[in-house]
Amino acid sequence: MGNFTIAILGRPNVGKSTLFNRLVGSRKSIVSPIEGVTRDRIYSSFEWVGYNLNLIDTGGFLPKENDVMNKHIQEQARVAIKDADLIIFLVDGQSDITSSDRVLSDMVKKAQRESVLVVNKIDSLSMNDNINIFFELGLGDPIPISASHGRNVGEMLDILVSKLPHLDKKEINNKNDINLAIVGMPNVGKSSLMNALLQEEKSIVTNIAGTTRDSVDSYINYFGKSIRIIDTAGLRKRAKVNDDIEFYSAIRTNKVIVECDIAVLMVDADKGFDKQDKDIIRNIIKLGKGLIIAINKWDLIEKDSSTMNDLIKDIHYSYSATKHFPILFISVKNNLRLQSILDTALKIHNRLVTKVSTPSLNELIQKIVKNNPPPAVKGKHLKIKYIAQPRHSPPIFAIFMNHPNLVPISYKRYIENSLRRELDLEGVPIKISFRKK
Numbered sequence: 001m002g003n004f005t006i007a008i009l010g011r012p013n014v015g016k017s018t019l020f021n022r023l024v025g026s027r028k029s030i031v032s033p034i035e036g037v038t039r040d041r042i043y044s045s046f047e048w049v050g051y052n053l054n055l056i057d058t059g060g061f062l063p064k065e066n067d068v069m070n071k072h073i074q075e076q077a078r079v080a081i082k083d084a085d086l087i088i089f090l091v092d093g094q095s096d097i098t099s100s101d102r103v104l105s106d107m108v109k110k111a112q113r114e115s116v117l118v119v120n121k122i123d124s125l126s127m128n129d130n131i132n133i134f135f136e137l138g139l140g141d142p143i144p145i146s147a148s149h150g151r152n153v154g155e156m157l158d159i160l161v162s163k164l165p166h167l168d169k170k171e172i173n174n175k176n177d178i179n180l181a182i183v184g185m186p187n188v189g190k191s192s193l194m195n196a197l198l199q200e201e202k203s204i205v206t207n208i209a210g211t212t213r214d215s216v217d218s219y220i221n222y223f224g225k226s227i228r229i230i231d232t233a234g235l236r237k238r239a240k241v242n243d244d245i246e247f248y249s250a251i252r253t254n255k256v257i258v259e260c261d262i263a264v265l266m267v268d269a270d271k272g273f274d275k276q277d278k279d280i281i282r283n284i285i286k287l288g289k290g291l292i293i294a295i296n297k298w299d300l301i302e303k304d305s306s307t308m309n310d311l312i313k314d315i316h317y318s319y320s321a322t323k324h325f326p327i328l329f330i331s332v333k334n335n336l337r338l339q340s341i342l343d344t345a346l347k348i349h350n351r352l353v354t355k356v357s358t359p360s361l362n363e364l365i366q367k368i369v370k371n372n373p374p375p376a377v378k379g380k381h382l383k384i385k386y387i388a389q390p391r392h393s394p395p396i397f398a399i400f401m402n403h404p405n406l407v408p409i410s411y412k413r414y415i416e417n418s419l420r421r422e423l424d425l426e427g428v429p430i431k432i433s434f435r436k437k
Helices: 016-024 071-083 099-111 125-137 153-162 169-173 190-198 244-259 275-286 307-318 320-324 339-353 358-371 409-423
Strands: 003-009 042-048 051-057 086-092 115-120 178-184 216-222 225-231 262-268 290-296 327-329 384-391 396-401 431-436
Touching: 003 016, 003 071, 016 042, 016 051, 016 086, 016 115, 016 153, 042 153, 051 244, 071 099, 086 099, 086 125, 099 125, 115 125, 115 153, 178 190, 178 244, 178 275, 178 339, 190 216, 190 225, 190 262, 190 339, 225 339, 244 275, 262 275, 262 339, 275 290, 275 320, 290 339, 307 320, 307 327, 327 339, 358 384, 358 409, 409 431
Parallel strands: 003 051, 003 086, 086 115, 178 225, 178 262, 262 290, 290 327, 396 431
Antiparallel strands: 042 051, 216 225, 384 396
16 A cells, blocks of 8 residues: 555653654654653654555654743644644643643644544553543544553554545556655755756756755656656755754655655765665665665766776675665766666666566576575474565565574575576565465
């Protein structure tokens, strides 16, 4: 099913970060009983009954004295409401309604955005009566949960997804489009690349980092394929994202990665490949998206016959996963090798959507195993029985065998690399599960 963005909204200390951690299955947000501790707003993704959900944890900030709510949290809430498909409005079931609750609930109602009212800290059935006062907020039936204990969280999610929009006719008609996102650090040439590909000044280009705040997209027809090209705001290291506009630009960029088929990560040739580029790639792969690494401003580099290969080796050394994805050397300014981006995108898209027949896969896995049989582990001989591909975009392969839990990591890598090579899956993240049979 589609990808959707959900924002958790609420005054400070109602349990937003605790709920966020519960939903994404990690301790990604800092949880503290001190109000306003979430200064660094967090986003992550998870899946529920086939829905891919992009979750935003909006930070809690203390209202200033004599203010109902400070301007900072109000602006943060406005942007979250604007960008999200659905709002989880969270209140504290162990306290009365506050003026901040009322201000935020009024903002949700005025925006006419789909929302669910969730009452947190209802740790037991005996506390369910605590939710009744929240009917007054006018946001529908309150849902009692305990984020810290997990009580009723599954029921809340079922209600939540029932309110999400279904695919409309436009989405269905465009399902064969190739969604190509241009991502990367600020000022690496993303907007210039989009303008060059479109052959028009669609995005504003400037040498001031962070000019593009919102996503911009356009369509081109390339060899009979409709390609939606999306220019995004520059991603920065989290420590440098210090205002709401910048933060939500990062949110929108990550949302674009979730929604795209293929991401073009642009890297400044002069600055080189750094940790933030690695983090972006990790997110792209995690989300199962095709990837092209484009080294821009190649015209500015003093080089010899080995410069290109040396940089490729450095990138592979920095992050071994990049070995499976194409690295292109371009110059947007000089229109150098820009067409190769579109050509490569078409190839990757074909690989993403290809489904290999089960007989062909099993013939292939027999060949792979014959070349390098699985080892004996703890005195047990490992035997692969058959392989299937239950899904594509990205390709997911299920390998059925006698002792899946004993397969060494090195042999898993061998299987993955062999499948990649034999099936020509450069640029495509693949997932392999070993199952008991």
